[in-house]
Amino acid sequence: MKKSRYNLWAFFWAILGMLYFFVPLLGTFDFSLRMQKGVLSFLAYQIVLADPQFLESFRYSVTMGIITVVISVLIFLPTTYWIYLKIPQVKPVVEIITILPFIIPVIVYVFGLIRTFSRPPLQLTLTPFKTDILITAGYVILSMPYMYRAIDVGMRSIDVRTLTEAAQSLGANWIQILVGVIIPNLRVAILSGSLICFATVIGELILGDFLVRPALGPYLVQVGASKAYEPAALSIISFALTWVCLGILQLVSRGGTSQQLTGR
Numbered sequence: 001m002k003k004s005r006y007n008l009w010a011f012f013w014a015i016l017g018m019l020y021f022f023v024p025l026l027g028t029f030d031f032s033l034r035m036q037k038g039v040l041s042f043l044a045y046q047i048v049l050a051d052p053q054f055l056e057s058f059r060y061s062v063t064m065g066i067i068t069v070v071i072s073v074l075i076f077l078p079t080t081y082w083i084y085l086k087i088p089q090v091k092p093v094v095e096i097i098t099i100l101p102f103i104i105p106v107i108v109y110v111f112g113l114i115r116t117f118s119r120p121p122l123q124l125t126l127t128p129f130k131t132d133i134l135i136t137a138g139y140v141i142l143s144m145p146y147m148y149r150a151i152d153v154g155m156r157s158i159d160v161r162t163l164t165e166a167a168q169s170l171g172a173n174w175i176q177i178l179v180g181v182i183i184p185n186l187r188v189a190i191l192s193g194s195l196i197c198f199a200t201v202i203g204e205l206i207l208g209d210f211l212v213r214p215a216l217g218p219y220l221v222q223v224g225a226s227k228a229y230e231p232a233a234l235s236i237i238s239f240a241l242t243w244v245c246l247g248i249l250q251l252v253s254r255g256g257t258s259q260q261l262t263g264r
Helices: 002-032 043-050 052-085 088-098 106-117 128-142 144-156 160-169 174-185 187-203 206-210 216-226 229-262
Strands: none
Touching: 002 229, 043 052, 043 229, 052 088, 052 128, 052 144, 052 160, 052 174, 052 187, 052 216, 088 144, 106 128, 106 206, 128 144, 128 187, 128 206, 144 187, 160 174, 174 187, 187 216, 187 229, 206 216, 216 229
């Protein structure tokens, strides 16, 4: 009897949560289809996707997202591996450092970047290329908590020391160990961190706005300030991209779990 009552309450809260999540989404989707009076159409989506400024902003943010993911993996993967292998005592300090982007407001961070790197000798805000270098560094820092923790969770699930010693006994050097042994065992963790890092870059507003770069976040705010139906369409597109990323992550995670269970 208690178990049946518990299942009923669980079912009730699950339905309530789904309604809370999906009803506003369905309302937004329905609103985005009503740009033409009395007709349901995808006109708002057509206008958004045909807007050269949207395509430029989307292309820029995707490019910055990919670059940020690559740099983040190159920084945090060997760093986390070395911490686990050689200096595990500094792990609490590193964990504190990696949560600083959650503590320091982004507006404070971007003003610090501008004041520090707009002066000689670096002056990274004089040209678009130098500003892109600065904004990429900012993206890496903002996405640091997600990438580091994803790799950290992956490292906890494997025996780093045993794998390293086994590879060394077979004559592998450090690069071969990292590329041929550690990365294959962390592919799900790396992909998880990469997708969250990529989504962070795509949705980031303040860095792109204050550094005056054609990122997607400032474009969404600009469209939302002057139009009604296009922002709703953009919200649905962003949501769809998020679900696509989650679907890819789920497929890869399932494949990784299957390979671990079968040993193939």
